[in-house]
Amino acid sequence: MEGPSLVILHEEAKAFIGKKIIKVSGNTKTEKERLLNQKIIDIKTWGKHFLICFKDFMVRIHFLMYGSYRINEQKENPRLSLKFKNGEFNFYNCSIKFIEGDFYSQYDEETDVMSDRWNEKKAITALKKLPKKSLVCDALLNQNIFAGVGNIIKNEALWRIKMHPESFISSLKPKQLKQLAQEARTYSFDFYKWKKIYELKKHWVIYRKQICPRCNIKYTRKYCGNPARLTYFCSNCQVKYK
DNA sequence: TATAATGTTTGAAC
DNA sequence: AGTTCAAACATTAT
Numbered sequence: 001m002e003g004p005s006l007v008i009l010h011e012e013a014k015a016f017i018g019k020k021i022i023k024v025s026g027n028t029k030t031e032k033e034r035l036l037n038q039k040i041i042d043i044k045t046w047g048k049h050f051l052i053c054f055k056d057f058m059v060r061i062h063f064l065m066y067g068s069y070r071i072n073e074q075k076e077n078p079r080l081s082l083k084f085k086n087g088e089f090n091f092y093n094c095s096i097k098f099i100e101g102d103f104y105s106q107y108d109e110e111t112d113v114m115s116d117r118w119n120e121k122k123a124i125t126a127l128k129k130l131p132k133k134s135l136v137c138d139a140l141l142n143q144n145i146f147a148g149v150g151n152i153i154k155n156e157a158l159w160r161i162k163m164h165p166e167s168f169i170s171s172l173k174p175k176q177l178k179q180l181a182q183e184a185r186t187y188s189f190d191f192y193k194w195k196k197i198y199e200l201k202k203h204w205v206i207y208r209k210q211i212c213p214r215c216n217i218k219y220t221r222k223y224c225g226n227p228a229r230l231t232y233f234c235s236n237c238q239v240k241y242k
Numbered sequence: 243t244a245t246a247a248t249g250t251t252t253g254a255a256c
Numbered sequence: 257a258g259t260t261c262a263a264a265c266a267t268t269a270t
Contacts, residue, residue: 002248048249064249066267093266095250141249150248191248200248207248208270226260230247 001063003114003148004192006045012071013043013050016082016089023083028096032080035059045114046107047147053103060097067094112147113185114192123181130169136180136241137165138225146184152207155232157187159206164240165224165231171241206232 020039024032035054042053050061061067061080070090074081080096082089099106110119111126126145140146140154149157158165161183163176172180194200205213212219212234224231 005248062250064265065247066265067249068267095265143250152248227250229249 001048001065001067002150002153002188002191003045003047003112004188004195006048006050006063006148007114007192008196009050009069010043010045013089016040016052016084016087017043019084019087021082022085024081025083026078026080026091028079030096030098032096034098035082042103044103044107046103046109046112047114047143048150049107049147051099051103051107056100056102058099058101058103058106060099061091062095062097064093064095068092069094111145113188114148118185120178120181120185123184124174124177127169127172127177127181132168132170134169135165135225136163136167136169136172137229137231139169140180140184141225141229146181148188149184151229151231152204153184153187153191154229155207156191156205157183158233158238159212160187162237162239164235164238165233167239167241176241206234208232212237 017040020037021035024035026032038054040052041055044051044053048062052059069092072087074088074090075092078090078092079094080091109115109117110122112118123145127139130139136158137154140149140157161179163180191200194203206219209232210218215234215236217236219232220235221230221232223229
């Protein structure tokens, strides 16, 4: 689940702010009992993190590859289930973690590509500080720089800016660094827009596709970067900066 | 039906 | 000591 999907979840989840948890269950190994009788004071997202905030701590939910949730409905084997006087909030196949402190002391909104406070210059500065041989495909997935960007956004954004995923960050000119940072955010918002109208896959140009619409030739499909992730690119129009 | 994957952490092995 | 790698988690679309 990538950043834009978390923003959509956040919109649905906001209704639980101010509500008290009256029953907790689920197969999480964390100390979930701690949540009983607690009042949700805020709900936040940062990148791929979904955060339910309480007075002195937060519950961080990460959906990884297959995580899901249900609001006011349920399915089998919740990892965590929160019940309220009116309604319930259920999470499945996700990673659950307690974080002490408040949101602002733990998270920097300026590195979240979906945030109003996204700071493009900060991302560019961070890119320049990466080790010499860092690849563009890895940089985009680096959650400390582009929180919320996942493999779909990575592939689509690189195709749009005609940049080869195995380009070296250190070989990019200032203009290209800017373009990279900009498109990470721009595509994320397109992702959000399309996901909301259930048209996300319809707009994929490269991810899980075969033919480059610009060049009319077959895409390359290769495991790139470290850790290796399946990457789609057009070897004709995506320039490799080396 | 088999395959591959919207992701990250952990810890063993080298 | 730093890196590399597999395992773990477990679902769903193609």
